Amino acid sequence: MTAHRNFKRQVRARAAKTGESYTAALRHFRPESAGEARSGARQPAAVRLAVAQTPVREDPRDAEGLRAAGREVRALMREASARGARIAHFPEGALCFPHKLLLSVDGPEAVGPADWDRYRWEEARAELAAIAELAGELRLWTVIAAPHRLTAPNRPHNSLYVLSDRGGLVTRYDERMLSNTKASYLYSPGRAPVAFEVDGVRFGCLLGMEIHYPELFAEYEALDVDCVLLSTTGVRPGSPAAQAQGHAANNAFWVSLAVPTQHAATAPSGVVAPNGEWLARCPAEGEPALAVVDLDDGDEAAAEAVAHARPWRRAARAGLAAGQRPADPRSEDRGAAF
Template identity: 80%
Template sequence: MRLAVAQTPVREDPRDVDALRESGRQVRALMREAGARGARIVHFPEGAICFPHKLVMSVDGPDAVGPADWDRCQWPVLRAELAAITELAGELRLWTVIASVHRLTEPNRPHNSLYVISDRGEVVTRYDERLLSNTKVSYMYSPGISPVTFDVDGVRFGCLLGMEIHYPELFAEYESLDVDCVLFSTTGVSPGNAAAQAQGHAAANSYWVSFSVPSQHSATAPSGVIAPGGDWLERCPADGSPSVAVVDLDDGSEAAAEAVAYARPWRRKSRAGVYAGHQVTDPRSEDRSAAF
């Protein structure tokens, strides 16, 4: 399975038609590059088309955060760019995971989402960010309710978004769902810290993690893919350029093989109660203040 992870500039004003269209063009250019490099799936950061800024959207703005006015968003342009991305995915036979705002029926706020587009050019599922920041849930978005997995050529992927890097239980949940790789998209929650946490989640759960962030953060935390042992396999350039890093998930490394073949099965076995048959009743065990 060849995976491409992207970094793109994130624009923050959904009223700016030219910016939305330029984001769409940039995404499609990177899709073509990923396809030319043999990728089967390409993964983009949160806000790849637009990440509406809280002050741009605020009815109390531009100097104070307040409820978002989603009528300010150029929905027809956003839909047109996503439609063009979906069509290109089918032309390239390239699975594409792209973040966007997902509009709901008024007066409900939209979801902050990841669309999963198949190599047939069809949206097959969507992940909605569940554990939102205080600002997002108070003023901007409706939270999602469930994990999402999808399979490509026998490899199972899970999706996470935004600030969910801070919640190890979400990564553990995907391990229990037999995921081989988690696709995590963010605009950058302390990017360097988030990258370190992503490595920890990969190592703790013995699966790959694709870490996709805006190119603005590349100097401290470029996009990249982490192996099940917790090491970076490949990263995008740290020069702020829109780019993709391409890796084979079955990289053949000894560390990855051991993590998948031994560490992950043993953790499952230990959590299932393997220790119960080895526990003993002993006075020196029960007395916590016993001498050495």
């Protein structure tokens, strides 16, 4: 422990002397050959992220509810900008999360195929356009969830729209791992991961119940993502928070978890560092709120996870994939004597 503290002290001293970040200084204390062996993980820059929690409205026929949700989103965008954020991340259903019974042709007593003509598409498009316009005015990247309409008779995607700081649509992520109800009656599944970059920091997108699929997080690690933005409405007490921490620690990247205010008492929105520790969380009182964090290497534990744990894990995986196993009969013989 003493040696470890002394090592950290040397790194901090170099950072103070040169003006480098902790991670940049840390690289000077790693042997170049070892660094090459562990290569593959990028060193992210820095960006300030605001993750929101907002109320979820479930009536797809309620035009005023959509407009009220849009006003709440824009109010939080202005707050995020005032607090210096470059990107704002909102939960699934930030505008509306249409209830399966209110869309169902067999409802409201039974779940059946969704009648998407009940969704107020024009009002939703108007709110998304106003959000995009404000993103451009504030120079604030904004990630917002909404259904994405497809050509009839195809059901829509459940999507995350990525709006740039110039107000343009950069890309869209469509939820791939749908629940049974979503897949059977509500949505069409997406096809691929989506990544984008803000100020040198690379983000990936996940949605809905995809927190339950570690392979999706591993997929983003392989795509050199620094932070995964996960928007959801469906959470169980304790489960999403613990899973978010596990995914962050296993992959040595940040995870931003955006959930509705209805779940704030048990799972408020927040951001997990690459070492699995919460950096910040929204209040548990259930009001619309933001948690604002800097995604950089200023925290020593997070910096070591990015600069050390992630490259070593990549090297281990690469070694296994390259088939670095001995050609020895005793290796294959599971019943070999001691």
